[in-house]
Amino acid sequence: MKLKYTAAWVGLTAAAMVTATACGSEGAKTAAQTADKAVDKADTIMAALTRATDRTEELGSAEVRTTTELGTGEPIAMDGTYSWGDGYALDVEMDTEAAQLQELTDSPTVRTLFVDGAYYYDIDPQPAGPLEGKEWMKIDGSAVFGESGAATMAGGGGEGSPADSMKGLKYASDVDDLGKETVNGKPATHYRAVLDEQDLGKFKEVFKGDDSMLNSATGEGSITMEIWVGAKDLPVRLKQDFGAMTVTMDFDKWGATKDIVAPPADQVGDLTQEVKDAGLQQG
Template identity: 65%
Template sequence: MKLKYTAAWVGFTAAAMVAVSACGSEGVKKAVDVADRTDAIMAALARATDRTEDLGSAEVKVSTATTGAAPISMEGTYSWGGGYAFDVEMDTKAAQMQQLQHAPTTRMLFVDGAYYYDVDPQPSGPLKGKEWMRIDASAVFGEKGAKAFNGAGGGSPAASMKGLKYAKNVEDLGKETVDGRSTTHYRARLDQAQLGKFKDAYGEKDTLSGAITGGASSMTMDVWVGGDNLPVRLKQEIGAMTVTMDFEKFGRTAVVKAPPAAETGDLTEVVKDATGKQ
């Protein structure tokens, strides 16, 4: 069975202090002004980070776009209070899953370090008579990258917000209305030196995630924070991939369970083998 795997989204973001060097009293004053603005931005983002982490889940709408491919839209629940997990419905055609699922949307889970796809039972092969397809994160990010991805909280909003401290620079882009809500728009950039262990997950071109992102050497994150100190929208640019996440509401930690093993066909090794031959 020939598989074309096109799912992988992430979330991690960044923000940090801006260093300014200048000569003379005017330069010193400008440096102080910049430092004051940066401190104010960091304080606002710290409040948003704390609130996001305290809340255990969120109902979200997600769009993932890569160069030369149609965006993949998803909608559902992201949970992080008891470990990173999600339960979403994604567009079957955009994800190129029509060979395995005839319905217009495909349910996808991420739990315990693996992706699960609700598919039509197949007449033969590893998915014969199975309702679910399992692919371990190591098939997407590589063994080392999967450990980095899972250890950092994966693509959860909480992990994204906690990564703010690693950026080289951060900007306050002012007030904007998003989904009818008043927000403050911040932008942060993370270059290769600040990628840390995320470089293992997204920067290696010989992994599936690296092929999708083009081997990310930098990341840019935009976050729109509402008056309740919670993110309204997160947008990450990771190499050739752009992920936009809109938050409908936050709530308590949601429980996401893996499907029964008897109903699941594991294609981890198939995907690893296919990736190695590309």
């Protein structure tokens, strides 16, 4: 099978992980100093975002509809379960054609897992090559985020999850309350934050590392995050703009989701090295 470096490949992998704008200790310290000097309105915003962060982290999982727009074609939709209670994992369905995986399956959607730092794609068994007779294609996160970025994403504390995005939002110094809105039929308060590179903390390697595929996709400078917080201090929608890429997550159900595990090893064909050799990793 000949792999191609396309925007869709960047999108289908990045869409699963670009929520990783967690704040590192240095950024948190700077933001805390800023918050100490803030007016009452800013303190009120930070308090609301702190409550939302704590609730998101506490529940540990959600049913999510995610859309990634790359500005190069049809947006890539991913619907399913995100889990971050014991490391970050997901189990979603993607549109096959939008993800440009139609050569690997006749199904209109592709089930995609992220478990223990690796992606798994549910494909049709191929007649030859590393995917011969295999039900799943595996690509390690290092082929997307680089070695350092992948180590960050595969951490045991739920790194890369919506909870970590909330932490980045909470610690950002530039945060606005945009008022009340209705999203997906739910009343919510709309907040917006701009995170500069120093706010990314340890996740800078994920976005800006020399060997990360997201380096070229996210562009330079700041990342804009918007969040709509609804009842019980829980997010209804999370939207992030990274250069030319926009990712929107709509939350439908919180907690009590299914466990996410990797497919049986004998059903998996590993294409990590082939992906790297094909030049999909920026270097």
